[in-house]
Amino acid sequence: xxxxxxxxxxxxxxxxxxxxxxxxxxxxxxxxxxxxxxxxxxxxxxxxxxxxxxxxxxxxxxxxxxxxxxxxxxxxxxxxxxxxxxxxxxxxxxxxxxxxxxxxxxxxxxxxxxxxxxxxxxxxxxxxxxxxxxxxxxxxxxxxxxxxxxxxxxxxxxxxxxxxxxxxxxxxxxxxxxxxxxxxxxxxxxxxxxxxxxxxxxxxxxxxxxx
Numbered sequence: 001x002x003x004x005x006x007x008x009x010x011x012x013x014x015x016x017x018x019x020x021x022x023x024x025x026x027x028x029x030x031x032x033x034x035x036x037x038x039x040x041x042x043x044x045x046x047x048x049x050x051x052x053x054x055x056x057x058x059x060x061x062x063x064x065x066x067x068x069x070x071x072x073x074x075x076x077x078x079x080x081x082x083x084x085x086x087x088x089x090x091x092x093x094x095x096x097x098x099x100x101x102x103x104x105x106x107x108x109x110x111x112x113x114x115x116x117x118x119x120x121x122x123x124x125x126x127x128x129x130x131x132x133x134x135x136x137x138x139x140x141x142x143x144x145x146x147x148x149x150x151x152x153x154x155x156x157x158x159x160x161x162x163x164x165x166x167x168x169x170x171x172x173x174x175x176x177x178x179x180x181x182x183x184x185x186x187x188x189x190x191x192x193x194x195x196x197x198x199x200x201x202x203x204x205x206x207x208x209x210x211x
Contacts, residue, residue, distance in 0.1 A: 004029045009067035017067035020091045059086030071161045075143035078125045
């Protein structure tokens with residue numbers, strides 16, 4: 001694989017992904033960002049080339065990282081890059097511990113001191129922040145964001161586009177964690193969560209609907 005990489009998003013998370021890319025032996029060749037004031041400026045001596053418009057970027061056989069926390073937007077941009085012939089490498093911090101029986105999809109970011117157990121599955125475009133534990137046989141579906149210090153129990157599925165806040169705990173034994181849910185920071189989830197729900201507290205209770 002060509003080790004040149006372009007990053008979509010030149011904000012603070014773009015800086016994080018720049019560092020992660022370098023640790024994965026990529027050379028970052030340019031950034032793209034929707035803030036027009038950043039175009040022509042540099043981040044870590046790498047130029048912000050233009051606005052984010054995948055239709056106008058030559059993607060064929062080039063590698064990209066989408067450094068955008070918004071799950072829906074990240075999924076949209078990742079899919080557009082793939083449709084236009086681009087490559088989305090998964091970037092894994094060298095201090096992450098991942099079972100050789102786990103499966104990791106494309107375009108994921110796995111940060112430092114994360115531990116992913118036996119036969120866990122991390123699907124495409126997911127972000128797993130530092131010091132996250134994902135227990136055995138658990139599935140994190142596409143375009144989820146699991147924040148730092150979260151503990152995810154065994155044998156469960158978190159459906160796509162879901163956001164797990166800092167230090168949240170998802171207990172083993174839950175049967176259904178819905179699509180596009182938000183779990184508040186520090187919350188402890190002990191029962192099923194329906195699609196589009198925002199839950200907070202210990203034990204977590206529904207606050208509102210994400211739609």
